[in-house]
Amino acid sequence: MRVPCCEEMGMKKGPWTPEEDQILISYIQSYGHGNWRALPKQAGLLRCGKSCRLRWTNYLRPDIKRGNFTREEEETIIKLHQIIGNRWSTIASRLPGRTDNEIKNFWHTHLKKRLKQSHHMVIQSLTYAPISTQFSEFISSSESDSPVEKVTGPANEEEHTINANVNDDMAFWHNLFMKAGE
Template identity: 80%
Template sequence: MGRAPCCEKVGLKRGPWSFEEDQILIKFIQLNGHSNWRALPKKAGLLRCGKSCRLRWTNYLRPDIKRGDFTHEEEETIINLHQLLGNRWATIAARLPGRTDNEIKNVWHTHLKKRVNQNETPRDQTKPNQNDDNHFHDQPLCSLEIKSDGEENVDCCSKNNDDNDKNVRLVELAFIDDFLKNLLSEEEFFENEWNLEKDCIMIKDINQSPKKVEIPLCGEEISSCSSSENTDDIMDFWRNVFMRDGELQEINII
């Protein structure tokens, strides 16, 4: 017996959404939020399954969705991040406010993939796994050392950075997005300004100006961190990020 369907499909409408359905969904979410997608269609009076409602909202109806053609900068960002991250559309989308993973996935398959294939040089083709979506995982870009006394040291992107600083920078940015999203709400993440400093991320909270929060990038000494996160939390977070994303290639017990 197969897995039970995500929702009772009998009697539910499928296919393209009508204008009226869109309006019902928008109004309901504006009034009540979307804490429970499964229950939402029933409460809102929509003959759709919760998943369909969530998809419609996140990919089309959300007020912060940016419509229209991708800019050249956005396309370059997608190409660069895809080269590093593979088909992790949600992570790539996090670097492009207003763009959805679905949209990025579509633009990749319809435009960018062809362009990248056409622009490939013989030198690129000599690199191993160049065309493999997951080749990023073949490269140990980060390491975590756990010393015998319990002290840990996350060496962020310490490898492969002599020959490609740009790529390393992009990897850092991808990690930082995850990092900040873990700390901030979605609104804070997109509204607040943040900069990558030499040893830390500086976040300028626009709602509590001129407060700044410093978050160390690596396992270096934390001297001026005003965040509520303590060292252990930060180290745990980075370890979890690396473990989860598969980037952690080494755990050295010294």
């Protein structure tokens, strides 16, 4: 019977202390992380391997980029999410220095709000244009220079957001139709 790491006795939970961070960093720098399950014991940490791996990959890794997401990163996330959905690790692999957890959090706290805003916009736009026309516009804009990419500068922030939102919903409807056609 396998014991979940969360049930292992004597394992510490909750926020990591600077001391624990330092132990983990210096251990991995010296020996690497061949076996996460064995690592905490060997390093002298009262944490489960899962917790160590998470702390390292999401916070302590030297190549992690800190700070706000750039406009390009934001656009990449939106576009990839349109295509592949909640595949955060896949999206993260396209954004050097960003972790899946960070992207997931960013999506839920910032980008998700835009879906709500865009919901009424797409309904509004569907009222005035046939769906086939909108798909061809969406696909051609995705293949060539997207209108989203042409927008730069803070003055166009709202327009940029709206374009991204509409694209998002277009993708949703596009996927829906593709599935229906299968």
